[in-house]
Amino acid sequence: MINLKNIVQSYIQGQTSVKVFDNLNFSANKNDNIGIVGPSGSGKTTLLNLIALLENPISGKIDIAGIDCTELKVEDKADFRKKNIGFIFQNNQLLEDFSVEENVALPLILQGDPFKKSIAKANEFLDFLGIVNRKKFKPGLLSGGEQQRVAIARALIKDPLILLADEPTGSLDDENTSIVFDFIIKLAEEKKIITIFATHNLNLIKRLKKCYKIQQGDLVDM
Numbered sequence: 083m084i085n086l087k088n089i090v091q092s093y094i095q096g097q098t099s100v101k102v103f104d105n106l107n108f109s110a111n112k113n114d115n116i117g118i119v120g121p122s123g124s125g126k127t128t129l130l131n132l133i134a135l136l137e138n139p140i141s142g143k144i145d146i147a148g149i150d151c152t153e154l155k156v157e158d159k160a161d162f163r164k165k166n167i168g169f170i171f172q173n174n175q176l177l178e179d180f181s182v183e184e185n186v187a188l189p190l191i192l193q194g195d196p197f198k199k200s201i202a203k204a205n206e207f208l209d210f211l212g213i214v215n216r217k218k219f220k221p222g223l224l225s226g227g228e229q230q231r232v233a234i235a236r237a238l239i240k241d242p243l244i245l246l247a248d249e250p251t252g253s254l255d256d257e258n259t260s261i262v263f264d265f266i267i268k269l270a271e272e273k274k275i276i277t278i279f280a281t282h283n284l285n286l287i288k289r290l291k292k293c294y295k296i297q298q299g300d301l302v303d304m
């Protein structure tokens with residue numbers, strides 16, 4: 083389903099080139115839930131961004147659902163992302179001009195679903211995640227953990243083919259981490275969403291089917 087082959091990625095920082103991936107290979111299939119661990123700066127976010135087609139590798143191939151994605155035009159990548167990918171960003175990236183329920187409903191509204199129906203579905207997710215009482219607030223008024231739950235609801239609302247979660251429970255306390263993590267895994271299993279978690283939390287990793295560590299620009303089994 084997802085196939086990354088011989089990925090090389092590096093960035094220019096000032097005068098030096100920082101190599102993040104050197105010939106990295108990765109694959110995931112339907113129903114997989116996969117953990118990616120590695121210290122800060124090892125390339126977890128870079129890997130998720132590559133799968134989300136948010137950045138291009140220097141070289142290598144990204145194949146998703148039989149499509150050679152590295153060959154797609156920018157607008158086709160955006161279209162592909164809108165249809166297939168749910169992303170929980172490390173810093174949430176909620177829109178301050180919209181209320182919590184509107185933020186969550188936005189992926190549905192953008193794909194043309196009726197406004198009221200979209201808001202109703204958003205409310206179901208918010209209810210499940212225990213923050214429906216915040217639905218009319220602007221995201222900035224919520225705590226870090228609450229904002230994270232809004233971002234999770236927004237990423238899952240359209241049943242994406244792939245869910246990419248960048249440290250999705252980083253600002254939750256232990257109890258909520260467990261609840262939210264179980265919710266994501268259960269829903270992903272039900273809907274057969276391929277889920278890839280980047281996380282520091284080794285306790286969470288234990289509950290996943292596969293886990294890789296980023297080490298010297300490649301992925302190694304854990």
Ligand SMILES: Nc1ncnc2c1ncn2[C@@H]1O[C@H](COP(=O)(O)OP(=O)(O)O)[C@@H](O)[C@H]1O
Nearest residue numbers: 093094100102121122123124125126127128129
């Ligand atoms: N857009 C960018 N420009 C320059 N350097 C970058 C960029 N994105 C990531 N990097 C560098 O690539 C490395 C991996 O970053 P990242 O994927 O964010 O790591 P992680 O998510 O594991 O903390 C870091 O050294 C980071 O500074």
Ligand SMILES: [Mg+2]
Nearest residue numbers: 126127172248
């Ligand atoms: Mg990161």
